[in-house]
Amino acid sequence: MPPNPPPAVIETRALTKVYPGHVTALDGLTVSVAPGVTGLVGANGAGKSTLIKILLGLLPPTKGQAKVLGHDCETGADTIRTLLGYMPEHDCLPPDVTATEFVTHLGRMSGLPPTVAKERAAESLRHVGLHEERYRQIGTYSTGMKQRVKLAQALVGDPALLLLDEPTNGLDPAGRTAMLELIARIGAEFGISIVVASHLLGEIERICDQLVAIDAGRLLRADTISSFTQTSQLLAVEVTEGLAQLQAELAVRGLAATVHAKTLLVPLGGDGTYDVVRDCVADLDLPLCRLEQRRQQVEELFRDEQDDQDEQERVPHA
Amino acid sequence: MPDSPQAAGVIHDLGYRGYDGPRLARSQIVRALTWHSFRSAFGIGRGAKAKIIPVLAFIAICLPAVINAFAVARGDSRLYSYDVYAVTLRVVVVTLFIAAQAPELVSRDLRSRVLPLYFCRPLRPGDYPLAKYLALTAALLLLLEVPLLILYAGTIASAHGGAAVWAQTRALIPGLGVGLMWAVLMAAIGLVLACRSGRRAYATGIVAISCFLTWSLSLLLLGAEGGMNATSTGARLAGLFSPFTILDGTRMWLGGTSPGEVADPGHFGPLYGALAVVLLAASLGGLAARYRKVSQA
Numbered sequence: 001m002p003p004n005p006p007p008a009v010i011e012t013r014a015l016t017k018v019y020p021g022h023v024t025a026l027d028g029l030t031v032s033v034a035p036g037v038t039g040l041v042g043a044n045g046a047g048k049s050t051l052i053k054i055l056l057g058l059l060p061p062t063k064g065q066a067k068v069l070g071h072d073c074e075t076g077a078d079t080i081r082t083l084l085g086y087m088p089e090h091d092c093l094p095p096d097v098t099a100t101e102f103v104t105h106l107g108r109m110s111g112l113p114p115t116v117a118k119e120r121a122a123e124s125l126r127h128v129g130l131h132e133e134r135y136r137q138i139g140t141y142s143t144g145m146k147q148r149v150k151l152a153q154a155l156v157g158d159p160a161l162l163l164l165d166e167p168t169n170g171l172d173p174a175g176r177t178a179m180l181e182l183i184a185r186i187g188a189e190f191g192i193s194i195v196v197a198s199h200l201l202g203e204i205e206r207i208c209d210q211l212v213a214i215d216a217g218r219l220l221r222a223d224t225i226s227s228f229t230q231t232s233q234l235l236a237v238e239v240t241e242g243l244a245q246l247q248a249e250l251a252v253r254g255l256a257a258t259v260h261a262k263t264l265l266v267p268l269g270g271d272g273t274y275d276v277v278r279d280c281v282a283d284l285d286l287p288l289c290r291l292e293q294r295r296q297q298v299e300e301l302f303r304d305e306q307d308d309q310d311e312q313e314r315v316p317h318a
Numbered sequence: 319m320p321d322s323p324q325a326a327g328v329i330h331d332l333g334y335r336g337y338d339g340p341r342l343a344r345s346q347i348v349r350a351l352t353w354h355s356f357r358s359a360f361g362i363g364r365g366a367k368a369k370i371i372p373v374l375a376f377i378a379i380c381l382p383a384v385i386n387a388f389a390v391a392r393g394d395s396r397l398y399s400y401d402v403y404a405v406t407l408r409v410v411v412v413t414l415f416i417a418a419q420a421p422e423l424v425s426r427d428l429r430s431r432v433l434p435l436y437f438c439r440p441l442r443p444g445d446y447p448l449a450k451y452l453a454l455t456a457a458l459l460l461l462l463e464v465p466l467l468i469l470y471a472g473t474i475a476s477a478h479g480g481a482a483v484w485a486q487t488r489a490l491i492p493g494l495g496v497g498l499m500w501a502v503l504m505a506a507i508g509l510v511l512a513c514r515s516g517r518r519a520y521a522t523g524i525v526a527i528s529c530f531l532t533w534s535l536s537l538l539l540l541g542a543e544g545g546m547n548a549t550s551t552g553a554r555l556a557g558l559f560s561p562f563t564i565l566d567g568t569r570m571w572l573g574g575t576s577p578g579e580v581a582d583p584g585h586f587g588p589l590y591g592a593l594a595v596v597l598l599a600a601s602l603g604g605l606a607a608r609y610r611k612v613s614q615a
Contacts, residue, residue, distance in 0.1 A: 053614070056437075056438050058437055058438070058443075058613050058614055059614055078344065078440055078442070081438060081439055081440050082341065082439075082440050084438065086434070086435075086438035088431075088434045088435070088438075090431055091430075091431060092430065092431045092432050092434060092435055093430060093432065094426060094427070094429075094430040094432055095430065096364075096365070096426075101363070105354060106435055106439070108342075108347070108350045108351075108354070109347055109350070109351065109435075109436060109439045109440075109441065110341075110439050110440070111341035111342040111343075111346075111347055111439075111440055112337070112341065112342070113339070113340065113342065116337065116339060120337060123335065127334065153435060157337075157439070158336045158337040186334075189333070189334060190334040191334075191336075
């Protein structure tokens with residue numbers, strides 16, 4: 001952490017939301033999100049959408065407090081909504097109007113005067129990569145184009161913060177990459193802070209400055225991407241047989257290796273680690289087929305942490 | 319930032335520009351949404367197909383007034399009274415209009431799930447139904463009052479002397495009031511029924527069937543009780559079963575004398591008035607509740 005962290009764009013304190021019927025969507029969530037591109041990750045049902053609705057001031061929290069850009073979500077909801085752009089997860093476009101008409105109208109609804117709304121609608125659609133197509137009815141668009149219109153309508157009001165809920169939903173791999181690049185560009189070049197909610201961590205970690213992981217309404221971990229990856233130098237070892245043997249042998253020699261999908265991950269301490277692995281494999285006479293340095297995927301870190309937590313939870317009951 | 323016209327020809331990416339200019343207040347946004355909805359109530363800004371029903375409704379309801387203008391010019395007296403102007407035609411046209419256009423205003427947005435995009439903007443959940451209600455009321459007002467104005471214009475064009483014009487004007491004013499009453503209540507009923515369903519055909523069906531069925535029920539009951547001129551309690555109460563007859567009973571309670579859709583309510587008049595108010599309040603309450611729920615979903 002730098003000595004003077006920039007003011008948080010989102011801050012929640014012990015935020016709890018219990019729906020009627022005792023369904024707890026958020027459970028004492030305390031998190032602070034710095035400016036930049038932030039990934040909000042969690043499985044489906046982890047509480048991402050509930051959090052977004054509270055931030056938009058559409059749902060009152062049961063307990064706790066949430067602030068967006070310094071405004072309280074309950075008392076300052078009107079102000080917050082003039083500063084936010086929101087892209088919902090689901091389909092939200094009428095098929096029988098053109099993208100230009102639609103985004104212009106929503107620009108008006110964001111409080112833009114008529115001519116400004118028209119100009120900004122054209123610009124937003126151009127920024128998301130819709131040119132001549134914007135005069136066609138939305139019903140004729142591909143999924144990728146529709147996602148772009150959804151992003152354009154979030155952008156039209158010149159928000160200070162964008163909330164994007166599963167922006168790559170329904171896109172093919174090329175479309176996903178294009179959408180992620182677009183989001184990264186908006187974050188970097190347009191100077192707009194972005195929160196991207198996704199259940200696909202591997203995807204959004206590519207474009208995020210920081211990550212917030214929630215699970216069952218609670219904070220799993222929130223940190224910058226670099227701090228996630230700092231301690232994650234690993235050596236991936238693959239052998240066609242004798243994986244368990246090798247793991248045991250490595251443990252004897254002081255290396256705590258873990259198995260992930262037929263790959264042995266060994267924490268990389270220095271050049272010495274390579275020698276130990278080589279000796280082990282040679283001594284056991286195993287067919288080595290891969291030995292490579294790997295940056296640990298953030299996903300694995302989360303998984304570890306979750307496993308730890310699950311274990312801690314289990315212990316008292318045992 | 320390279321945004322001069324010359325640069326635009328070469329550099330396609332002008333870079334992002336923010337907006338620091340003035341923004342509309344919430345009330346102005348509601349006004350913009352009302353205007354947008356008012357236009358779409360007549361199919362303006364939409365395809366040609368969307369204009370068919372509003373235009374037909376408008377022509378149909380203006381026709382008697384136009385015919386009146388010719389009749390008056392030939393020397394006949396005015397064919398329709400202002401306060402019960404072609405009342406059966408009016409019931410049919412208003413029902414068709416709200417059955418077609420109330421879903422146009424609310425069901426489309428429900429169907430395409432565009433509402434979260436409104437509610438994440440400065441609008442509050444109550445503002446959206448308010449704008450839709452004002453828009454449909456204004457559209458109905460136009461549909462109900464323009465024929466009266468044509469009727470008035472056609473009549474005074476052949477009137478002789480200031481006294482005759484003044485008499486027409488005095489007759490017109492309560493007629494305009496009745497039109498306002500119809501618009502205010504029927505817009506609320508149309509919207510609260512239409513917003514039950516995102517399927518446009520269903521919404522249209524719900525509105526049309528509720529209006530026509532209740533109206534037929536009231537007319538049937540009235541017929542069974544001896545018709546328009548009956549003075550039995552049953553006849554006086556028969557109009558309480560449909561919004562159109564409630565409106566007509568309220569008109570008579572407020573002093574209207576032209577024979578309309580219902581028997582003279584007599585001392586049951588206040589009941590008609592009260593029921594009209596209750597119906598309006600219930601419809602508007604239902605509308606607001608519906609959108610409070612939608613905004614949180």
